[in-house]
Amino acid sequence: MKLLLTSAGVTNASIHDALVDLLGKPIAESTALCIPTAMYGHPMVGPGVKxxxxxxxxxxxxxxxLGWKSxxxxxxxxxxSLDRTAWEPLVHDADALLVAGGDVLYLCHWMRESGLADLLPSLTETVWVGxxxxxxxxxxxxxxxxIQWRPPSGDDSTLGLVDFSICPHLAPDGEPGNSLAEAEEWALAVPNAAYALDDQTAIAVVDGEVTFVSEGRWVELRKAGG
Structure with missing residues (x-):
């Protein structure tokens, strides 16, 4: 699977170009499935209009x-509640999965419960746009x-398909988002490499190779093993 891990979506031309490179063809010739699930679990988003x-x-x-083919x-x-044959072929056929923000553990829980998490290793050419x-x-x-929501099991683990953690929405002090001071405090408890990304930044990952795509600011908060 090819990954485009964004803080706030495809917010500038550089991230857009990175997405096209990962797809290997124009967006207008590419198909996508959007996954809104994480939104329901977050108290500031929830079901409804968002x-x-x-x-x-x-x-x-x-x-x-963005002008997808479909x-x-x-x-x-x-x-x-559905037979897997009703949805698995749709996932395999999609060029991209567009995965909304919201509550990360709510999303992780339903990725596991639905079986999508087990399917990810087989999606070698699919682009995950987070x-x-x-x-x-x-x-x-x-x-x-x-974390705003916890699964019934209390499990707070996530999927670990990459070996680094992300603090999104890095913003200057006093502006909406996470300040650098807040990001640095969060990183003190992180046991692996960690980065803070502003909303003009994404991380592309292909075959384990990590590339930062940014027209804004990102900060390495913790090195691997640091």
């Missing part, structure tokens, strides 16, 4: 409304600062 905005491409975080909806909470929690769910550690 998931509709994301699905309809009217979100302030550019992902769905976009479908993959709602993870519904999948356990937004905030949709990026963080693939990391090995998110920490209490980013």
């Amino acid at each position: 998931p509709w905005q994301f699905i309809s491409g009217q979100s302030p975080n550019p992902m769905v409304g 976009v479908g909806v993959l709602e993870l909470t519904a999948l356990p 937004l905030s929690a949709g990026s963080m769910v693939l990391t090995p550690y998110v920490g209490d600062d980013f």
Whole structure:
């Protein structure tokens, strides 16, 4: 799987170009499935208008409304009630999965419950485009600062498809988002490499190779093994 881990979506030309490079063809020739599930679990988002905005491409975080050839909806909470043959072929056929932000553990729980998490290793050519929690769910550690919901099991682990953690929405002090001081405090408990990304930054990962794509600011908060 090819990964484009963003803080706030495809917010500038550099991130857009990185997405096209990962797809290997124009967005207008590519198909996508959007996954709004994480939004329901976050108290500042929840069900209602914001998931509709994301699905309809009217979100302030550019992902769905980029001019895809087609976009479908993959709602993870519904999948356990369906035969896998009803949805697995759709996932395999999609060029990209567009994964909304929200609550990272809620998303992780339903990725596991639905079976999507087990499917990821087979999606070798698919591009995972994560937004905030949709990026963080693939990391090995998110920490209490980013947890609003916990699964019945109490398990606070995430999927660990990459070996670094992300603090999204880095912003100057006094502006909406996470300050550098808050990010540095969060990183004290992180047991692996960690980065803070502002909303003009993404991380591309292909075959384990990590590339930062930014028209803004990112900070290495903790080195691997540091």
